[in-house]
């Protein structure tokens with residue numbers, strides 16, 4: 001399938017290239033200097049990007065990697081000229097942007113296809129937007145459709161297609177304009193694992209063949225492995241205090257990349273350490289001396305003093321009590337200390353799947369990450385070995401160190417009848433997070449508060465209620 005597509009592609013590409021002068025390898029295509037971006041929020045400006053200096057050159061695949069909310073999509077949109085920076089500049093081939101970037105085209109996570117148009121018409125849209133006359137559109141769209149393996153689907157409507165085929169339409173629509181830079185915002189994350197893997201493989205095969213109709217790729221992803229598989233350069237964005245480039249990794253691994261090679265694993269490890277913002281140096285030497293009740297090292301490692309941790313700068317990960325308890329028990333079984341990559345491997349999971357649980361253990365003071373290892377604290381070991389009643393008590397105490405859980409509990413204590421509408425907390429959080437992020441955090445806070453018997457939640461009335469035991 002891949003090879004077949006590939007051959008069609010090669011022929012199609014020959015037809016596509018009409019001698020258009022292409023930037024030579026190494027030519028500077030995109031450049032930001034001192035780029036900052038802040039969004040207007042209810043209580044002032046929300047800084048998202050702070051002083052980004054980034055260059056994208058012909059011939060390279062650049063991955064923008066970071067956790068959710070680190071400003072990856074915002075940076076991509078600034079590069080595409082879809083969002084104006086608050087300060088600093090974005091230039092395409094040396095010319096500062098004043099509107100949409102003429103050298104880029106975008107592929108979105110959600111495909112963004114028009115359901116009432118066929119595949120062919122959806123792809124032609126890309127050309128229409130660039131003012132290509134109607135009679136030239138059909139041919140070019142047909143070639144892009146061939147190139148990306150959609151031959152035979154021209155007259156299908158999006159609803160008749162699988163997710164993978166829909167995303168191919170997204171690719172064809174972007175590639176049909178032959179942009180110098182293809183921009184992709186988490187293009188594989190809405191697909192199932194196998195489909196994503198297949199599409200990634202085909203795309204990279206095309207790219208390596210040198211017949212790709214673009215000269216550079218900028219890929220936004222939160223998936224470390226995807227970045228290491230695809231990119232020549234990985235730019236890691238940090239989220240605290242707000243979007244800056246935390247580190248850049250050159251990926252010198254040969255293509256196609258071998259997931260099983262030691263070099264691959266070693267790079268994953270290094271990127272992982274950077275992404276979690278913790279290195280051996282920032283971890284206190286004797287982890288288990290962290291006193292019960294003391295806030296764990298995570299905040300300190302990022303330069304945030306424990307007493308300055310607030311719901312605004314400490315988002316709750318999407319991790320339920322069952323999952324994080326399971327992880328704590330597994331680490332306890334391994335002697336309280338284990339390599340994260342190995343652990344994920346043994347569970348058949350991606351490291352990214354385990355990250356929210358790891359974040360949760362750290363927030364609760366149950367564990368800390370040191371190098372690539374997850375190490376239980378005393379509190380964490382006690383929690384992992386406790387019976388249900390004891391573990392609930394430990395959890396209640398730990399929960400009060402978690403800003404959002406503490407906010408809900410203390411607010412309820414101050415409410416005359418011990419209840420508050422969820423909308424109250426939604427409003428508080430909405431100043432800092434998208435509504436999706438607010439929902440996820442409240443789900444986590446509800447789960448944690450219930451388990452610790454701090455408060456309950458009535459879904460019908462959308463109301464939090466203080467647990468009797470926690471009223472004291």
Ligand SMILES: Nc1ncnc2c1ncn2[C@@H]1O[C@H](COP(=O)(O)OP(=O)(O)O)[C@@H](O)[C@H]1O
Pocket residue numbers: 039040046048066067068069070071072073074075432433434
């Ligand atoms: N149009 C917008 N208006 C206000 N805030 C926004 C807007 N777009 C994004 N944000 C906020 O900016 C931050 C970064 O968002 P985003 O760039 O989407 O990050 P990522 O793609 O890394 O998840 C988030 O806190 C988000 O809530």
Ligand SMILES: [Mg+2]
Pocket residue numbers: 072073074
């Ligand atoms: Mg995004």
